[in-house]
Amino acid sequence: MRKKVRAGRSARSFAVLGLLALLGSVLTGCGTPPRAVTARFAALSATPSPTASPSPSATATPMPSPTLAPATATPSATASPTITPTPTDTPSPSPTPTVTATPTPLPTPDGTPRAARAPILLYHYISQPPPDADVYRRDLSVAPELFESHLRRLCDDGYQVITLDDLLYFLTQGRSLPARPVILTFDDGYADNYTNAFPLLQKYGMVGHFFIITDFINEQRPGYLTWQQIAEMAAAGQRIGAHSRDHPDLRGKPVDYLVWQALGNGETIAARVGQHPRWIAYPSGGYDAQVIAVFRSAHYWGGLTTRQGATHRSSNIFELARVRVRGSDTAEDLARLLKLDW
Numbered sequence: 001m002r003k004k005v006r007a008g009r010s011a012r013s014f015a016v017l018g019l020l021a022l023l024g025s026v027l028t029g030c031g032t033p034p035r036a037v038t039a040r041f042a043a044l045s046a047t048p049s050p051t052a053s054p055s056p057s058a059t060a061t062p063m064p065s066p067t068l069a070p071a072t073a074t075p076s077a078t079a080s081p082t083i084t085p086t087p088t089d090t091p092s093p094s095p096t097p098t099v100t101a102t103p104t105p106l107p108t109p110d111g112t113p114r115a116a117r118a119p120i121l122l123y124h125y126i127s128q129p130p131p132d133a134d135v136y137r138r139d140l141s142v143a144p145e146l147f148e149s150h151l152r153r154l155c156d157d158g159y160q161v162i163t164l165d166d167l168l169y170f171l172t173q174g175r176s177l178p179a180r181p182v183i184l185t186f187d188d189g190y191a192d193n194y195t196n197a198f199p200l201l202q203k204y205g206m207v208g209h210f211f212i213i214t215d216f217i218n219e220q221r222p223g224y225l226t227w228q229q230i231a232e233m234a235a236a237g238q239r240i241g242a243h244s245r246d247h248p249d250l251r252g253k254p255v256d257y258l259v260w261q262a263l264g265n266g267e268t269i270a271a272r273v274g275q276h277p278r279w280i281a282y283p284s285g286g287y288d289a290q291v292i293a294v295f296r297s298a299h300y301w302g303g304l305t306t307r308q309g310a311t312h313r314s315s316n317i318f319e320l321a322r323v324r325v326r327g328s329d330t331a332e333d334l335a336r337l338l339k340l341d342w
Contacts, residue, residue, distance in 0.1 A: 103276045103299035109172040118181040119310040122322040127192035141327045144196040153331040161206040171314040184208040194229040211243035211281035214268040242277040262298040292318040
């Protein structure tokens with residue numbers, strides 16, 4: 001009986017120490033908005049908290065809506081197709097769901113047009129490229145020590161890392177943003193995102209959005225994340241987004257094929273991680289009006305392009321621009337990029 005009592009006390013002690021350690025790591029980070037503390041503790045509970053909202057330190061004044069030329073035409077409200085998946089290709093076997101996760105409804109816009117300047121940084125590999133790497137691999141590879149210098153520079157220059165949800169709540173409902181917001185995104189779901197980027201984000205108390213290709217994960221392709229790693233990152237407060245099932249060019253595809261991509265990607269993530277993805281990063285930045293309509297109908301909140309830009313409007317949430325970070329960009333280069341707008 002005494003052994004059981006001691007074991008129970010020991011388990012509770014470890015749990016308390018774990019929570020204190022997590023809180024300490026969050027509070028020492030320079031880039032975390034107060035909402036990230038709530039998000040990380042909510043991730044430890046049995047029921048995720050998908051609608052947590054920020055309490056940022058500063059208020060962003062809504063700017064007049066700038067005239068930006070979108071990459072493609074924005075679909076009308078009547079363009080949303082009926083979601084009835086009939087894939088044109090043979091789908092990969094879906095994992096057996098272990099949790100239940102339903103999409104969170106898009107926040108209801110208050111009807112006020114808004115714009116916000118919040119650079120969304122686009123990373124890919126966080127590692128040194130191999131000696132035989134081609135030009136694309138070298139260009140997309142940011143060494144871990146260089147990536148850490150980027151995070152330090154964000155802190156030194158007064159930037160505060162927010163989430164895409166924070167940006168959307170400002171654009172649709174006018175919730176406050178920090179004075180210098182910035183968002184971190186990582187495309188494709190490479191293994192070094194877990195081994196190199198994730199520890200540094202924890203060190204600096206920052207949250208990133210990781211957009212994954214679910215069929216590649218299911219196939220256990222070398223060099224890509226595993227579901228266990230993805231689940232661990234999500235439990236620690238990192239955000240997992242959709243990047244399609246198998247990274248095709250989505251433009252010009254039939255509706256049934258797009259539905260297969262949108263639902264297959266989202267439902268697999270929900271089954272494996274317990275969170276339905278709210279954001280889609282279009283593979284290679286390719287999208288059109290029909291792609292937007294399908295992902296909107298599949299309950300995604302917005303979409304990310306590869307078009308360069310840092311100012312976002314409430315009217316183009318499915319066409320958000322980003323700032324590409326290259327392997328040759330120093331911390332000084334990053335500081336200059338963050339001051340640009342296209």
